[in-house]
Amino acid sequence: MQHFALIGVAGYVAPRHLRAIKDTGNRLIAAMDPTDSVGVLDAYFPEAAFFVEFERFDRHLEKFRQNGQALHYVSICSxxxxxxxxxxxxxRQGADVICEKPLVLNPWNAEALQRNEQETGRRVYTILQLRLHPVILALKKQVETQIVAKKHDIDLTYITSRGAWYFASWKGEMSKSGGIATNIGVHFFDMLIWIFGPVQKSEVHLHSHDRAAGYLELERARVRWFLSIDEKTLPEAIQEKGARTYRSISIDGQELEFSEGFTDLHTESYREILAGRGFGLVDAAPSIALVHDIREAEVLGLSGEYHPLAALPQAKHPFK
Structure with a gap:
């Protein structure tokens, strides 16, 4: 049994990490969050110590180690x-780290952490769960085994509806979340680079508070992408069903169906990490560099190879 601590336990994604720790047969000894709405702990680790102050959390972990017990992992959902x-x-706690995506916001942050890994002898892992999805794994194998390399034409659409609260939270601040392309898109960009090769060209046609769109040329693909948190951008058929999320990847005109199979991917990620096969800083670096470049890029408007949904009317920021 491995001992875990978790930072950011009141966050949106924390329950997936709690479940992963429990389902892999391990123990959460302590959790920290400045918000005390953490009743979710009762469903997984009611005995775990909880702190709203970082200093007391730090002191608890120090005492734990002084008592001769090892802290093996720190999970981060902050x-x-x-x-x-x-x-x-x-x-610095002498633990390996499992961090939710995006691992960091800037390429130089990742480079600094590589030096920290060398100094401490510990590892940094991240959650890139799409790399473990059976449909995505099959696609990667298909692309790798093609006798003649070709450039595929891809449309990526990801819409995950969020309410007005989003813009009042840290997620609505570019400097804290990295913006739409980073916050909800980084794992899709990672998946595309992982399968179709490094970025050769990137254009940004739209980048606002609630959506972003652009064009990527990868070694083996041309990609038009659209990301949104505005429910009004959902396809009509999805809206009629009352659904609030839409994922679509079209490759050479054929829809890749992967809407199912997401439930246990955090647990699978933890199993891979515990087995020594997790994804680390080097794996995450290309997508971190891409979303940083998207964030800093000139917005070109509706020109060139833009995604059709980029032309949809846009709502105003609810607080501006």
Whole structure:
């Protein structure tokens, strides 16, 4: 049984990490979050110590180690802009670290963490769960075994509806979340680069508070992409069903169906990490560099190879 600590236990994604720790037969000894709405712990680790102050959390882990017990992993579900600081904290605890995506916001943050890994002898892992999805694995194998390399034409559409609360939270602040392309798109960009090769060209046609769109040329693919948190951008058929999320990848005109199979991917990610096969800093680096470049890029407007949904009317920011 491995001992875990978790930072950001009141967060949206934390229950997936709690379940992964439990389902892999391990123990959460302590959790920390400045928000005390953490009743979710009762469903997984009611005996875990909980702190709203980082200093007391730190002291608890120090006492745990002084009593001769090992802290094996620190899991991080805190806001994106705090990831690199919390990763360094975990490494200084003598633990390996499992951090929710995006691992960090900027390429230089990842480079600094590589030096921290070398200094501490510990590892940093991230959650890139799409790499474990059976449909995505099959696609990667198909592309790799093609006798004649070709450039595929891809449309990526990901819409995950969020309410007005989103813009009042840290997620609505570019400096804290990295914006739409980073916050909800980084794992899709990672998946595309992983399968179709490195980025050769990137254009941004739209980048606002609730959506982003652009064009990527990869070694083996041309990609038009659209990301949104506005429910009004959902296809009509999806809206009629009352659904609030839509994932679509069209490859050479053929729809890749992968809407199912997401339930246990965090647990599978933990199993891979515990077995020594997790994804680390080097794996995450290309997508981190891409979303940083998207964030800093000039917005070109509706020109060139833009995604059709980029032309949809846009709602105003609810608080501006």
């Amino acid at each position: 806001p994106n802009y705090l990831h690199d600081a919390h990763i360094r904290f975990g490494l």
